[in-house]
Structures are given as structure tokens and as C-alpha cells.
Amino acid sequence: MSQQTPFTSRRGLLFGTAAVSAGAFLTACTSNEPKSEKTAANDTPATDGKPGTHVTIGFAGPQADHGWLNAINDNAKSRAEKYEDVTLEITEGSNDTAAQIGQIETLINKKVDVLVVLPADGKALTQVGLKAMRAGIPVVNLDRIFNTPQAYRCWVGGDNYGMGLNAGHYIGEKLKGKSDARVIELAGLDNLELTKQRTQGFDDALKNYPNIKKVARQAAEFTVESGQAKMAQLLQAQPKFDAVWNHDDDQGVGALRAVEQAGRDGFLMVGGAGALSAFEAIKQDNGVLKATVLYPPTMAASAIDLARALGQGKGIGGLAEYEIPASITLYSAVVDKDNVDRYMPTGFR
Amino acid sequence: MTQHVSPPRDSAGKLPPAGGLPAWRSLPARADVRTLSLLGVLAVLILIGGITRPDEFLDTRNLQLVLTQASVIGVVTVGMTFVITSGGIDLSVGAIVALSSVWATTVATQGYGFAGILFTAMIVGVGCGLVNGLLIAYGGMVPFIATLAMLASARGLALQITDGRTQIVTVGSVLRLGERDSYVLGVPPLVLVFAAVTVIGWLVLNRTTFGRRTVAVGGNPEAARLAGIDVRRQRLYLYLLSGLACGIAAFLLIVLSGSGQNTNGNLYELDAIAAAIIGGTLLSGGRGTITGSVLGVLIFTTITNIFALNNLQSDVQEIAKGAIIVAAVLVQRRTASTT
Numbered sequence: 001m002s003q004q005t006p007f008t009s010r011r012g013l014l015f016g017t018a019a020v021s022a023g024a025f026l027t028a029c030t031s032n033e034p035k036s037e038k039t040a041a042n043d044t045p046a047t048d049g050k051p052g053t054h055v056t057i058g059f060a061g062p063q064a065d066h067g068w069l070n071a072i073n074d075n076a077k078s079r080a081e082k083y084e085d086v087t088l089e090i091t092e093g094s095n096d097t098a099a100q101i102g103q104i105e106t107l108i109n110k111k112v113d114v115l116v117v118l119p120a121d122g123k124a125l126t127q128v129g130l131k132a133m134r135a136g137i138p139v140v141n142l143d144r145i146f147n148t149p150q151a152y153r154c155w156v157g158g159d160n161y162g163m164g165l166n167a168g169h170y171i172g173e174k175l176k177g178k179s180d181a182r183v184i185e186l187a188g189l190d191n192l193e194l195t196k197q198r199t200q201g202f203d204d205a206l207k208n209y210p211n212i213k214k215v216a217r218q219a220a221e222f223t224v225e226s227g228q229a230k231m232a233q234l235l236q237a238q239p240k241f242d243a244v245w246n247h248d249d250d251q252g253v254g255a256l257r258a259v260e261q262a263g264r265d266g267f268l269m270v271g272g273a274g275a276l277s278a279f280e281a282i283k284q285d286n287g288v289l290k291a292t293v294l295y296p297p298t299m300a301a302s303a304i305d306l307a308r309a310l311g312q313g314k315g316i317g318g319l320a321e322y323e324i325p326a327s328i329t330l331y332s333a334v335v336d337k338d339n340v341d342r343y344m345p346t347g348f349r
Numbered sequence: 350m351t352q353h354v355s356p357p358r359d360s361a362g363k364l365p366p367a368g369g370l371p372a373w374r375s376l377p378a379r380a381d382v383r384t385l386s387l388l389g390v391l392a393v394l395i396l397i398g399g400i401t402r403p404d405e406f407l408d409t410r411n412l413q414l415v416l417t418q419a420s421v422i423g424v425v426t427v428g429m430t431f432v433i434t435s436g437g438i439d440l441s442v443g444a445i446v447a448l449s450s451v452w453a454t455t456v457a458t459q460g461y462g463f464a465g466i467l468f469t470a471m472i473v474g475v476g477c478g479l480v481n482g483l484l485i486a487y488g489g490m491v492p493f494i495a496t497l498a499m500l501a502s503a504r505g506l507a508l509q510i511t512d513g514r515t516q517i518v519t520v521g522s523v524l525r526l527g528e529r530d531s532y533v534l535g536v537p538p539l540v541l542v543f544a545a546v547t548v549i550g551w552l553v554l555n556r557t558t559f560g561r562r563t564v565a566v567g568g569n570p571e572a573a574r575l576a577g578i579d580v581r582r583q584r585l586y587l588y589l590l591s592g593l594a595c596g597i598a599a600f601l602l603i604v605l606s607g608s609g610q611n612t613n614g615n616l617y618e619l620d621a622i623a624a625a626i627i628g629g630t631l632l633s634g635g636r637g638t639i640t641g642s643v644l645g646v647l648i649f650t651t652i653t654n655i656f657a658l659n660n661l662q663s664d665v666q667e668i669a670k671g672a673i674i675v676a677a678v679l680v681q682r683r684t685a686s687t688t
Contacts, residue, residue: 064512065508066612070512190662215660218657218663225613225614225615228606229418236410236411236654254606257607260528349515
């Protein structure tokens with residue numbers, strides 16, 4: 001029996017492969033959209049702006065695999081550049097615990113003056129924090145916290161509970177006087193502690209408003225795709241509701257898409273984190289997104305300020321203390337139409 | 350409707366002449382039992398949905414929603430069904446969807462329009478499929494390993510292209526495809542594409558030489574080779590096909606989510622394999638059913654929908670999915686052992 005297949009020569013195949021690869025290579029070389037290099041923090045330095053003793057700061061973070069972490073790196077770099085008395089030793093980020101430990105140990109061996117560490121996994125990196133502290137290098141622990149206060153001199157980070165709290169109060173105030181108001185929640189990844197904290201804060205805030213009932217909650221995965229999918233289902237499940245809090249602006253891109261596709265409005269949406277796209281939508285004010293609660297990436301710039309103050313043995317300008325604090329929890333401000341311009345420079349892509 | 354083709358393996362290893370199999374060789378009875386049982390599961394689910402949330406579930410908009418949400422993974426599953434039928438596996442489908450979609454959205458940010466986005470997505474998908482196919486068919490690599498390597502590298506490249514940023518698409522013609530005013534007689538364009546891919550897939554697998562060769566290679570590659578089939582070339586084409594399906598799915602995902610992100614297509618490989626398996630495609634190859642696969646996808650999507658409408662959390666949904674996979678495979682083993 002004969003198999004009539006078109007004849008493909010090996011040469012033809014190789015040529016085809018080469019052509020595809022070349023095409024792929026060419027496209028790979030085309031640039032992405034230009035990134036805006038900007039410092040996001042305000043212009044009042046922690047100690048004082050005057051150059052002091054020279055400080056070398058080692059910075060180690062996880063792999064920048066989403067916008068917020070990119071913003072963390074940008075904030076740290078641009079803040080360090082502002083000071084002529086600061087040298088920044090920055091490592092290639094990694095999500096692999098062993099790799100990140102190696103990177104931090106390299107910084108310890110280089111004898112940097114101060115370390116700033118955003119661990120990929122706080123618990124797993126505790127030992128290397130302890131090692132640095134024992135070697136006499138003070139550690140500023142950024143956001144994801146080590147297991148023990150012995151592993152850092154100062155912790156600075158966001159407030160997940162506060163995000164939920166402020167989102168809940170904002171929605172509560174907006175829906176004041178509305179009887180039987182219905183609210184839904186589009187959460188982030190449910191197996192993370194931080195998602196539980198955000199939900200707890202949101203629920204605790206809503207308890208202050210007896211006219212409001214949370215009627216649904218679905219967890220997405222911090223991705224655009226999951227945000228679209230879960231929000232589409234929520235919209236179908238709830239023919240009528242007054243407000244929705246979405247934990248994360250990235251998945252919010254998908255959630256807003258689902259709202260558009262369903263052709264729905266008549267409710268207000270509050271986001272979370274503070275992405276540039278959310279700020280722009282809030283500013284335009286022609287959709288359901290009216291506000292977002294921050295989880296500010298400027299914390300990385302503040303961590304550099306704190307590290308510099310540590311290296312120079314000073315406290316924070318504006319406080320009476322001779323030393324920097326042991327722990328600083330940042331405020332999750334609500335950004336809406338009234339103050340969005342002020343926060344626009346901190347928006348991340 | 351469904352026709353299962355099992356290649357006969359007589360002593361000569363000869364396949365029956367092209368132009369149709371003898372009637373006693375196709376097994377409509379068993380196949381129909383399987384299809385019916387899948388339809389039965391779907392009917393039970395529809396009953397549950399209708400009882401628990403009648404107003405929201407039994408609603409035209411909900412049907413549109415379920416079918417739309419099934420479209421992207423559905424297209425991927427059709428491609429996966431071909432690969433599994435041939436005795437292979439493609440673990441890289443999710444990563445290819447991610448890479449294709451972010452590559453296309455990068456092109457979109459550079460001012461290219463509808464056609465540019467569509468073709469980029471397809472070409473990248475086919476390109477990845479080509480690499481998979483060459484490694485497996487001509488490089489002698491095991492499909493599991495080759496596509497695992499593709500999974501890692503395509504995800505890595507997708508991250509590199511995007512720098513982890515969400516790329517928002519502003520091309521109106523692309524976005525409109527996902528919105529209500531472009532529905533054709535109430536059918537979303539995404540669903541039309543899914544339906545077209547399903548019909549074409551079914552025809553190719555059940556009514557063409559290519560389909561018969563696919564089944565033959567999966568049933569017994571040595572016999573297929575002796576029967577004059579170019580097994581290696583057939584395998585190359587199959588991974589190309591899977592890549593193409595991923596490229597189409599990536600475009601649908603861009604339409605659906607209005608953006609490209611390196612996290613796109615998360616765990617599609619598992620969803621597609623699961624749908625194909627509960628549909629009745631044999632993981633060991635040699636038997637495949639597009640109808641079954643699509644029913645599998647619809648079953649999973651309907652479960653997700655019912656759970657979401659009833660406000661049950663995702664962990665419960667995952668447990669239910671797992672239970673359904675186990676039950677389906679057990680039922681199939683029972684039906685298989687009776688023949």
C-alpha cells in the first residue's frame with residue numbers, strides 16, 4: 001500500500017528550521033516597550049541629604065518575575081544612585097533558595113557594610129540572615145520576614161492586613177446609607193498567608209458597616225488570566241452587587257476585562273498593590289475601578305535609606321531617636337481620583 | 350458520531366488498505382458507551398447546576414460564559430489529543446501558550462495590528478512545535494523529556510521577553526472580538542473558533558490518512574513502520590500540530606484577557622491531559638477521541654462554573670476534579686476489560 005506524502009528533503013527541513021530560528025532570533029532582538037526609569041520615593045532622604053561616611057550596601061532580592069518586584073529593584077537602584085556616599089552591590093535575583101543563599105554569602109564575603117534582603121522565602125533564608133548579623137553586617141529585611149528578629153536589625157515591609165482594612169473602610173464609606181449593600185471579594189492565591197491576612201482585614205473592616213454583606217468570594221492566582229476567569233464567574237453568580245475588592249491590580253487587568261465583556265457596571269471596584277494601569281484607569285474615571293490600596297514598592301527605596309542610616313550610625317530624620325527603628329510597617333494608602341496624581345510616579349508596570 | 354479506530358495487528362503487521370476500515374474493526378458500540386457516559390456526567394452536572402442556582406446557571410449568558418472559558422484550553426486539548434493518540438505527550442503546551450501570547454503582545458506594543466498579533470502567535474506556536482518535533486522524531490529524545498525541556502525554556506523566554514510585566518493590548522479590533530457586540534447570533538467568536546478546531550480535528554483524526562497514521566503510530570510504531578508509514582515524519586507533524594493549536598489558543602487568550610503575561614497558560618498541560626484521558630484517549634497511544642476530549646473539557650469547565658456560582662472555594666474544586674479523573678479512568682478500565 002502506498003503512502004502518498006509530500007516529499008520533504010532533509011535539506012528542506014534544515015533550511016526551514018534555520019529560517020524559523022532566524023525569524024525567531026530577529027523578533028527576539030526587537031525591543032520591548034521602553035521602560036520608564038524613575039525614582040518613586042519622595043525627595044526627603046532619611047537621615048539628611050548631606051554626604052556622610054561612605055556606605056557599601058549589598059542588595060539581594062528574588063527573581064523579578066512580575067511588575068511589583070521589578071519596581072522593587074528599580075526603586076533600590078535609583079535611590080542608591082541619589083547618594084554620592086552610597087555604593088550598591090546588587091545581585092541577580094533568584095527564586096531558588098540555595099541560589100539566593102549563595103548570592104547573599106558572596107555579599108557577606110565582599111564585606112559590604114549593610115545588607116538589604118528581600119528573601120524569596122523568608123523562613124528558608126533565616127540562617128543566612130543570622131550569619132550576616134553574626135559577621136557584624138546589619139541586615140535590613142525587606143517585606144518577606146525572617147523567622148527570628150535575630151536575623152535582622154530592621155524589618156521594613158507592607159501591611160497585608162492593612163490593605164484589606166483600608167479597602168473595606170473605603171468601600172464601607174462609599175456605600176454608607178445604602179441599605180442591604182452587597183459586596184464581593186476577588187482574592188489572590190489562597191494558599192498564601194498574605195491572602196488570608198488581606199481577607200481578614202477586609203472582613204474586619206466590613207464588620208463596622210451593618211448595612212453591608214459580603215455575598216461572594218473567589219480566589220484567583222495573581223495572574224491576568226485567572227483574574228478574567230474568576231471575575232467572569234463572579235459576575236454571572238451575582239446579578240446585582242455594589243462593590244468588589246480585588247486583591248491585586250495585575251489580576252485586576254483580567255477582572256476589568258471580564259467586566260467589559262459582560263457589559264456590566266453599576267458597582268465600584270477597588271484594586272490592590274498600585275499598578276500604573278490601575279492608576280491610569282482611576283485617573284480617567286470612566287470605568288468601574290475607582291480606587292486601589294497600596295502595597296508600595298517604594299519600600300525598597302526606604303530600605304536603602306535605612307541601610308544608609310545604619311551604615312552612618314544615624315537615626316531617621318524627623319524622629320527624635322538616635323537609632324533607626326527595629327521594625328517599620330508601611331501604610332496601605334487608598335489611592336483614588338483625588339490623590340492619584342501624587343502617587344502616579346510610584347505606579348509599576 | 351464518535352468512531353474509534355484501533356489498528357489491527359495481524360502477524361504481518363499490515364494495516365488495512367487506505368479507504369476505510371472494515372466495519373467490524375471500528376468499535377462503535379464501545380465508543381458510544383463511553384460518549385454516552387460522558388454525556389451522562391455532563392447531564393448530571395447540568396442537573397446539579399440547575400438545582401443549586403437555577404436563575405444564574407440555566408441562563409444563555411452562562412452558557413456563553415462556560416463555552417468561552419472552555420475555548421482556550423479546548424483548542425489546546427484537541428492538539429494534545431493527537432499527540433497522546435500517537436503514543437506521545439506534550440508537556441510544553443502551557444509554556445508555548447505563554448510564549449506565543451507574550452511574543453504577540455510585544456509585537457502589539459510596537460504598533461502592529463490584528464494580523465501581526467495573530468500571525469506572531471501562530472508562528473511562535475508552530476516554531477516551538479517544530480523544535481519539539483525535531484527533538485523527538487529526529488533527535489530520538491523521549492517526548493516527556495523533550496517537551497519538559499521546552500516547558501522550561503519557553504517559560505524562561507516568556508519571562509525574559511516581558512521582564513515579568515503585564516503587557517496590555519490596546520488594539521481595538523482584537524479586544525472587540527471578546528466583547529458582546531461581536532457575537533454571531535449569540536455565539537462568541539472564541540467559541541466559533543473552538544467549534545471549528547473541534548470539527549476539523551475530528552475530521553482529520555477519523556476521516557483522513559493522517560488520522561489513521563496517527564492511530565497506527567500510537568498502536569504499534571514498529572508495525573506502522575513496516576506498513577510503510579514514515580513514523581518519524583508523522584511524529585514531527587503531530588508536535589507541529591500541537592504547537593499550532595497552542596498558537597491559536599494563545600491568540601484566543603489575548604482576546605479574552607486583553608493582555609499578555611508570562612504566567613499565561615499556567616498548568617494547561619495537566620488540564621489538557623486530564624480532559625483527553627477522561628474523554629477516553631489512551632495515554633499509551635493507539636486510541637483517540639476528539640469528541641471525548643472536548644466533552645472532558647466541558648465537564649471540567651462546567652464543574653468550575655457550578656462551584657463558582659455556588660461560591661465554593663478553589664480547593665474544593667480541585668478535589669472534585671481529581672475525583673472525576675479517577676472515576677472516569679476506573680470506569681474506562683472496566684469497559685476496556687470486558688472486551
